Amino acid sequence: MKKLFILFIFSFNVALVAQTHEIITHDNKKMDVNFIKMDNNLVYFAVPGSSEEKKISQYAVAQLNKKSANDSKLVSKKINVLGKSDYKKVIVLKDSQTIGLKKSGVITSFYGKTKGETNTSFLDGGEKRLKEHAALKGCPFIVIMSNTPNDIKAITYTY
Structure with missing residues (x-):
């Protein structure tokens, strides 16, 4: 029973680590997050170690990097308004x-x-x-x- 419990805890922690992403905003801030979804011009995520769902504007996010696969996704381009x-x-x-x-x-x-x-x-x-x-x-x-x-x-x- 003890081994089964340890195996369950280990597999749960591996699943959390496997979902770790990095959000890079247009003002060059970097945040380690667990990405959930993108919907209605918002990016939903959770901070590692927490189950609370947070959100940020899709337009504030430049890139979403998946750490485990070294995969990068462009979320939005920076809009420059000059006049x-x-x-x-x-x-x-x-x-x-x-x-x-x-x-x-x-x-x-x-x-x-x-x-x-x-x-x-x-x-x-x-x-x-x-x-x-x-x-x-x-x-x-x-x-x-x-x-x-x-x-x-x-x-x-x-x-």
Whole structure:
């Protein structure tokens, strides 16, 4: 019985070690983790020795390295926004998808609704205006907080 118990403990520990990965973020931080899955622009993982599930934005992670097989997977490319003309590179995220990114500020704008303009075209115009302001600041990510005629506001994020 004692040998069976030791064999069980050994096989359980080997399974934990075999799942060890290394996450490299775009700001060159390295974390040893047990990779779980990628879903909804998030990378789910657990810290070795813990069963608590944690998550980080897929956009904050550059690479996922599997240590046991020396295998590397590119998770996301770094987005460089250099000016207003790069507004198409700016990505709109949900608040829950910003884990691991750094908040860099709040941007606001005014975009008046013209007579006869549809709500859809107004929302698209407001989003474009926010993306242009974020691109001017060099921020590749935004979370839109408000997109109404009187109040267009977003939070900007960087690596």
